[in-house]
Amino acid sequence: MIHLKSASEIAKIRESGRIVARTMRLVSEAIIPDKTRTIELDLLAERLIREEGGTPSFKGYRGYPATACISVNEEVIHGIPGERVLRSGDIVDLDFGVYKDGFHADAAWTFPVGTISKEAQRLLNVSREALNQGIAKACPGAKVGLVSSTIQKYVEVQGYSVVRELVGHGIGRELHEEPSVPNFGRPKDGPVLKAGTTICIEPMENHGGYEVLTLADGWTIVTKDGTLSAHFEHTVAVTHDGPELLTVE
Ligand code: MF3
Ligand code: CO
DSSP states (O other): OOOOOOHHHHHHHHHHHHHHHHHHHHHHHTOOTTTOBHHHHHHHHHHHHHHTTOEESSTTGGGOOSSEEEEETTEEEOOOOOSOBOOTTOEEEEEEEEEETTEEEEEEEEEEOSSOOHHHHHHHHHHHHHHHHHHHTOOTTOBHHHHHHHHHHHHHHTTOEEOSSOOEEEOSSSSSEEEEEOSSSOTTOSOBOOTTOEEEEOOEEESSOSOEEEOTTSSOEEETTOOOEEEOBEEEEEETTEEEEOSOO
8 A cells, every 4th residue: 555645744754855865965975985994984874864863764674784775886785884995986876764753765876986987977877867767757647657667768778777676665654665666667557656655766777787686695786797786766755746856955
């Protein structure tokens, strides 16, 4: 069942989303190429979230051990922060959620570390644009599949693939609610979006094939062919005026 949110409930998600966006900005600015370890970014994210009165949505979720998922290069999502140093030329996906006053918000962004290759930069540009194009379709009366198919088409025309095994999701009192929001499919697939639906749209784009593997840590998802992967996510409310981004400052 899809929980439709009232204006006051959406306001609470917006407040959690503001904290997500602020934390994302400050954590990304803290990256020093060839120096910063991913665990330092995780600890900073947790401190920033708590200083705004929030709690990290992911920590403890199904046993996840950290505040952020930090996924580097061929890691698609769910990378566990640790001693790895971010190197100039890497791309790094920072993904975290905030819970405050009963409601979650969740976002992810893939950042360049230092100077990256033209190919890596192009993957980031296409992936960011795919998210934007998907968000633009999140209007009342559209089916979820319109968002999904728009993302898939844009990404594939650019020569990349979208991951199929992991999808976006509804969000609210729970981190993961209905509906699921795939990044592939047909325009008429899935439930109809109504005003008050709140979803996380989070395409994952691979430079090579769409297949992924889970590493032995039980969390980290990597591309099967070892090619680069990018991930961008926003929490979005479907409103009568169109899509509203909730993970912004
Ligand atoms: N953005 C991802 C999602 O919404 C991250 C969840 S990680 C977990 O599914 F640790 F919370 F599982
Ligand atoms: Co999410």
